[in-house]
């Protein structure tokens with residue numbers, strides 16, 4: 001039986017990539033210190049910042065909010081209701097219950113009121129639901145944070161998420177996306193700063209943290225995410241990690257340290273305010289406003305091919 005490296009109680013959790021065995025109490029402490037380490041080493045934010053945590057009701061985002069709260073940061077939540085039937089209803093309920101439990105504010109934005117719910121959007125156009133959904137979430141997160149005066153948006157992307165995205169971008173050598181893959185996207189040009197404080201912890205570790213902290217989270221993935229390519233990349237990475245613990249961390253951190261700086265010189269995207277809504281865009285009208293115009297046009301009976 002392994003013993004906790006900190007207190008020599010019976011260790012219940014073994015972390016092969018760190019060759020570390022910890023009891024429940026010291027695991028929670030370790031996890032929070034990993035989050036703090038990411039915040040400090042990537043200079044994400046300070047105790048003075050007003051942080052808006054994008055919560056989905058799942059383990060990662062609620063766990064992140066919990067860790068920030070425990071670490072003494074000023075963090076409220078933002079829930080974007082996508083209008084995906086029971087899945088959205090249940091996740092909103094759990095996000096609200098969690099906010100009440102820690103005594104923090106949860107802001108809610110309904111896609112249906114601002115543009116259209118995801119199921120209707122999916123019917124109307126041929127692009128995969130996840131890509132439109134991602135665009136809309138980023139747009140309303142940024143808009144809401146600015147409107148409510150938050151200086152930082154924190155999302156619950158974990159190491160597995162980052163590795164899956166990195167793998168996808170490497171497989172197609174998508175340099176423009178590789179340049180942008182960093183746990184901090186600085187503010188400016190109409191964008192609020194965006195950070196990923198869970199980038200040093202794996203999905204498994206994050207699930208364990210949420211579970212041991214007694215957080216009531218939604219276990220189901222979004223019903224539309226099934227079959228997304230990122231899921232198969234995660235499975236492949238998990239297989240490699242199992243045979244060689246520490247691979248994911250190395251893959252991600254060595255990219256950040258050695259490879260990304262070589263591309264960073266190339267970063268030169270020009271942004272203008274959207275002529276309709278004022279949010280930043282590379283063109284004249286942003287993608288969300290263009291989507292709205294297309295939806296209006298199709299409502300007006302002009303059948304268009306999306």
Ligand SMILES: [Zn+2]
Pocket residue numbers: 004005006007008009022023024025026
């Ligand atoms: Zn211990």
Ligand SMILES: [Zn+2]
Pocket residue numbers: 274275276277278279285286287288289290
């Ligand atoms: Zn716009």
